[in-house]
Amino acid sequence: MTEPIAQIWVYLAASPLLGLTLTLLAYQTAFALFQRSGQHPLANPVMIAVAILAIFLWLTGTAYETYFAGAQFVHFMLGPATVALAVPLYTQFRRVSSLLTPILAGLLAGSLTAIVSAVLVGRLFGASASTQLSLAPKSVTTPIAMGIAERIGGLPSLTAVLVIFTGVLGAISARHIFDAIKVHDPAIRGFALGVASHGIGTARALQVNEQSGAFAALAMGLNGLLTALLLPLISQWLVR
Amino acid sequence: MITALSTLLLCQLIGETLTRWLMLPLPGPVLGMLLLFLWLSLRGGPGDALRQGSQHVLQHLSLLFVPAGTGIVLHLHRVGDEWLPLLLSLLISTVLTLVVTATVMRLCQRHPAEPQA
Numbered sequence: 132m133t134e135p136i137a138q139i140w141v142y143l144a145a146s147p148l149l150g151l152t153l154t155l156l157a158y159q160t161a162f163a164l165f166q167r168s169g170q171h172p173l174a175n176p177v178m179i180a181v182a183i184l185a186i187f188l189w190l191t192g193t194a195y196e197t198y199f200a201g202a203q204f205v206h207f208m209l210g211p212a213t214v215a216l217a218v219p220l221y222t223q224f225r226r227v228s229s230l231l232t233p234i235l236a237g238l239l240a241g242s243l244t245a246i247v248s249a250v251l252v253g254r255l256f257g258a259s260a261s262t263q264l265s266l267a268p269k270s271v272t273t274p275i276a277m278g279i280a281e282r283i284g285g286l287p288s289l290t291a292v293l294v295i296f297t298g299v300l301g302a303i304s305a306r307h308i309f310d311a312i313k314v315h316d317p318a319i320r321g322f323a324l325g326v327a328s329h330g331i332g333t334a335r336a337l338q339v340n341e342q343s344g345a346f347a348a349l350a351m352g353l354n355g356l357l358t359a360l361l362l363p364l365i366s367q368w369l370v371r
Numbered sequence: 372m373i374t375a376l377s378t379l380l381l382c383q384l385i386g387e388t389l390t391r392w393l394m395l396p397l398p399g400p401v402l403g404m405l406l407l408f409l410w411l412s413l414r415g416g417p418g419d420a421l422r423q424g425s426q427h428v429l430q431h432l433s434l435l436f437v438p439a440g441t442g443i444v445l446h447l448h449r450v451g452d453e454w455l456p457l458l459l460s461l462l463i464s465t466v467l468t469l470v471v472t473a474t475v476m477r478l479c480q481r482h483p484a485e486p487q488a
Contacts, residue, residue: 180437180440181440184437195441195442198441208435209436210383212435217404218407218425219425233475236479237472238472244471244472245464248468249461249464250460252460252463256460258456266460275397288446292442292446292450293461295439295440297464297465298436300465304466304469308469314473319480320473328465328469330435334436335433359397
């Protein structure tokens, strides 16, 4: 590098501009690939964008904290976006109230399955106690999951990553699983995806159909609430 | 867009304030979602501005998870050491949760209540 370029880099690396721009560019690239693949779930835009950014940070030796100083503006929008989910929820509410019993039963079963199976499978294959605690809230949307992880003694930033990958895995696999077990109702497909894979599942469901999206949003909110209440009560018995 | 954004932020702000004040176990944005939902129910639906604004925000919901996901660079060591339990746990648990939730919902829909759709 010549001297002026190095100086420009020093400036850019210290300003939020770079992290923000890179996040948007990486996502745009990832989204273009996703479109070109015919919206194939394996070409999940979150996964590709994260891979691009991780490789960039590694190649340039940039610290995550430096990157996040810019990316936090995108991260911040998770809050208002969560609030915005009230709108599809409202437009689908008639269907929601007609499915009240299945919703509550599915929520309870799904929420417990997500917590217990994540911890037990991790434990069975030798995950440490702090990793098990970080895995426990993995089906819940990022801000809630991080808060829960902190309260029960996991690592909030590890939980955030596990949450994202859970979301991506659900978004990738849901269509095939629902087809295999012959579940075709868009409301049930959406709700189950929201319980298992929170906001990323919801984003995927919204791409497929508005009713699925609304049910996924509802499931995400309810599962966040239920897990926040349940997990601190059962984590001591589960994790070893 | 401004109307929509200020509505969303206001709901979040009230949500964050209430959860802290009342020490509720749920995060501010989720309470904000419930509050906006109640407000829409009272008003009989969102106006055009809010409908379009929220559609814009939700269209690229996936983008908003990218910064947190990139946090994986902080945990490369642990992921390297414990990749097998992590991978199997996420994979098995996610698939099981999808299957259990969908199956339970379908069973409850078919037997006790009369399905409408």
